[in-house]
Amino acid sequence: MTDENLDPLKPGYPFNAHLVSGITPIVKGDELDFWIDRPKGLKGIILNLTVSGAGLVFPGTPQEQTVRSGNLMLIPAGTKHDYGRHPDFHNWYHRWVYFRPRATWMDWLKWTKTHNGVGFLDLEECKTCEALPIIEPLFQSIDQSCKTHSIVAEELSLNLLEQVxxxxxxxxxxxxxxxxxxxxxxxxxxxxxxxxxxxxVEELSRVACMSNSRFSHLFKKQLGVSVRQWIEDQRISLARQLLITTDLAVNQISGYLGYQDALYFSRVFKKNLGVSPRDFRQTHL
Structure with a gap:
């Protein structure tokens, strides 16, 4: 693979990781000023935030959309990519995150406004707060976290993405x-x-300043899963990243995540992902 293939801003990048982020500074006539045309999309999801200039999506079709500063675009896995700099604008700067979603995120990935399967959201339409000053720093923090190269950088980035x-x-x-x-x-x-x-649950209820029963009920109502399941999902997600990105032994990962029994951890992992931690690691070497 050439150095160019390793640049996510250039054609041919494989997008094999579970999370990649960056900013694409497109200026008319420069080397990044080309059209993105992926008829079958990608295996993961793209979340795109325009920060200046404008982009054009699905040009020449009834679904044509212009994205400007404060506009978000969510492109699901397997959905056609058809976008580039808007010809009426000199530049298009957009921040983006490519990711494989956690299971608990599915409800958050269903946006109201869609065209050709792509979601669109205008932060300027938010009536209750200044949305862009909240969202853009989260994108920046995701990008900074990805560049730290620590063993938990990807997991920290996923946590920030969850907030987005x-x-x-x-x-x-x-x-x-x-x-x-x-x-x-x-x-x-x-x-x-x-x-x-x-x-x-008692400790978490105190963090929420609520009774145990009220906290458990509200948590499940708002996030769609019990608090116990949500904790397990987060641990398994982090375990997956550690198995892929580190040489830590399974029992070390088990202890790092708070499981005192490595065999129990392996059973929980297999229940969630269908394979043992060792088999999962082997398939991702």
Whole structure:
């Protein structure tokens, strides 16, 4: 593979990782000023935020869309890519994240406004807050985290991306919804910062400043899964990344995630992904 193939901004990049991010600074006539045409899309999802200039999507069709500063675009896996710099604009700068979603994100990936399967969201239409100053720094933090090359950089980036997707759900004004309670968001952050610890419903309820029963009910209502399942999903997601990106032994990963019994961890991993941790690692070498 050539050096050019290793640049996600250039044609031929394989997008084999679970998460890649960056900013594409397109200026009229420069080397990045080419059209993106992927009829079968990618294996993962693209989340795109225009920060200046404008892009054109599905030109010459009834689904044609112009994306400007503050516009988000969500391209699901296997969905056609057909976009580039808008010819009436000198530049198009857009931040983007390519990712494979966690199982618990599915509801957050259903946007109200879609064209040809691609979701569109205008942050300027958010009536309750200044949305862009919240979303763009999260994109920047994802990109910075990806470049640290630490063993948990990808997992930290996924946690930041999760915040972006939750915010997008909040900002989708056309979608009937109950906004995610700030207390639930605070608990999610606490969980991700303490995955290696034994986290009880009682402790998490105190973080949320709610009763145990009220907290458990609200958590499941808003995120679609029980708090126990959500914690397990986060641990398995991190285990997957550590198996791929490090040489840590399975029992070391088990301990790092707070599982005292490596055999129990292996059973939980297989229940979620259908293969043992060792087999999973072998298939991703």
């Amino acid at each position: 997707l939750i915010r997008c759900r909040e900002y989708d004004n056309a979608r009937p919804k109950l906004p995610v309670d700030h207390r639930i968001l605070r608990v999610c952050q606490f969980i991700n910062e303490n995955l290696s610890k034994e986290l009880s």
